[in-house]
Amino acid sequence: MIKVIIIGSGNVAQHLIAAFQNSQNLGTEIELVQVFSRQIGSVSHLLDLDHITNDFDTLTEADLYIIAVSDDAIAAISSKLPFKNRLVVHTSGSVPLNALDDNNRKGVFYPLQTFTKNKAVDFKIIPICLESENATDFQLLEKVAKAISDKIFAINSEQRKALHVAAVFVNNFVNHLYQIGNEICQEHQVPFEILKPLISETTQKIMVLSPSAAQTGPAKRNDIKTIQAHEAFLSNEDHLKIYKTLTQSIQHNGKKL
Amino acid sequence: MIKVIIIGSGNVAQHLIAAFQNSQNLGTEIELVQVFSRQIGSVSHLLDLDHITNDFDTLTEADLYIIAVSDDAIAAISSKLPFKNRLVVHTSGSVPLNALDDNNRKGVFYPLQTFTKNKAVDFKIIPICLESENATDFQLLEKVAKAISDKIFAINSEQRKALHVAAVFVNNFVNHLYQIGNEICQEHQVPFEILKPLISETTQKIMVLSPSAAQTGPAKRNDIKTIQAHEAFLSNEDHLKIYKTLTQSIQHNGKKL
Incomplete structure (x- = not known):
């Protein structure tokens, strides 16, 4: 034993x-x-x-x-x-x-x-x-x-450090985005439940596709009109800052491809 | 018919x-x-x-x-x-x-x-x-x-707008965080597969808990030492900016509670 x-x-x-x-x-x-x-x-x-x-x-x-x-x-x-x-x-x-x-x-x-x-x-x-x-x-x-x-x-310890940082992105930060989704819903009297099938499917997708192949949305399409409308819609300062930062990062990715 | x-x-x-x-x-x-x-x-x-x-x-x-x-x-x-x-x-x-x-x-x-x-x-x-x-x-x-x-x-149209913005956060942005997790893994020769059970569980959690109750991690704990180590570890400018922005937002949430 x-x-x-x-x-x-x-x-x-x-x-x-x-x-x-x-x-x-x-x-x-x-x-x-x-x-x-x-x-x-x-x-x-x-x-x-x-x-x-x-x-x-x-x-x-x-x-x-x-x-x-x-x-x-x-x-x-x-x-x-x-x-x-x-x-x-x-x-x-x-x-x-x-x-x-x-x-x-x-x-x-x-x-x-x-x-x-x-x-x-x-x-x-x-x-x-x-x-x-x-x-x-x-x-x-x-x-x-x-x-x-x-x-x-x-x-090894260096790889584990990378994994831990990556885990913060895909777990802690993802969960925080769920919370923001929840806050936006509450603010406009929409049940957060409506988003749950989308949340599940988003995760399911990357089990079969690479995340970069699975990317969709206004930032990926470079749909400036929708992006501006969303930015105008967001009244919470942190939400807006996150929206802008992540949108820019997705747009930068598009340019790298 | x-x-x-x-x-x-x-x-x-x-x-x-x-x-x-x-x-x-x-x-x-x-x-x-x-x-x-x-x-x-x-x-x-x-x-x-x-x-x-x-x-x-x-x-x-x-x-x-x-x-x-x-x-x-x-x-x-x-x-x-x-x-x-x-x-x-x-x-x-x-x-x-x-x-x-x-x-x-x-x-x-x-x-x-x-x-x-x-x-x-x-x-x-x-x-x-x-x-x-x-x-x-x-x-x-x-x-x-x-x-x-x-x-x-x-x-109604106003509620739908809120849903659509929230959907960008929980779908487009979440997927982009998966992509960053993938990039950090690739950069350090770690298989992204290791993160997939964590990704699934993160989603499963908010099916039974509110996202704010499910939140964990260094930002939530206000673990400054780990946050600084992660920031020093991130060499990609966009990754670092996203890390800082989301960490701050999680910390602000802690103060609101």
């Missing part, structure tokens, strides 16, 4: 706990032996109390320690671990491998997904981006990752 | 033709009697030649004429119709009802979706936004729309 310990109790930690428990039920060789949570109560709905600790000194021996905490806390927590030369990884998209303390062997176990509390996700389709200092550790990370996901990628 | 004629042969026209043909096969009371296409060949794969014309003077009598052409051409085409006082609608999100010629009764039949050539869509879930000058015409439009879709909305 490969023994795994998760350190943390937030969204990512909780989804990982559930995923490892699932895989254990399916009979894989991964065993989640312990979870560290500052507040025992944060994870006590997920596993037995004798598998939870809030004291670093009671951490048992394991093949892999997964630190799933906020970016800012990773370095400090890795330096508090009371052992040496074991494999310790973090789960962050934006923190380099080297942020981990030198006392232990370093690695990254980054599941690229947006996790919502109380919303189950199918971990099998979540890409897990792995990095380690040596090949043996990579093989172990790969075994552990394969127990919960079908999509494993070797991604 | 309610007789319908479609004028146009582009994406929207072709998807409407297919939708009405489907509904006809299912035995609804709508009959697609004729299609006007400047180039007969553009729609000859969809219906028999004796149902296609490229001559306005040979348009037969019908209960409803649907002009599905580019925004710029709607007014001109509506003024070329060689009859009076019949019901003539257009399918555009951004053109007001009054752009149609005064010779006939005006209306709008706006299916809010992004249509791709050769990609079938399930018309039943596409919202159709209807507008007319009088109640009788509205009832007829409703009957026709219900034959192809389950989602019918009464939307």
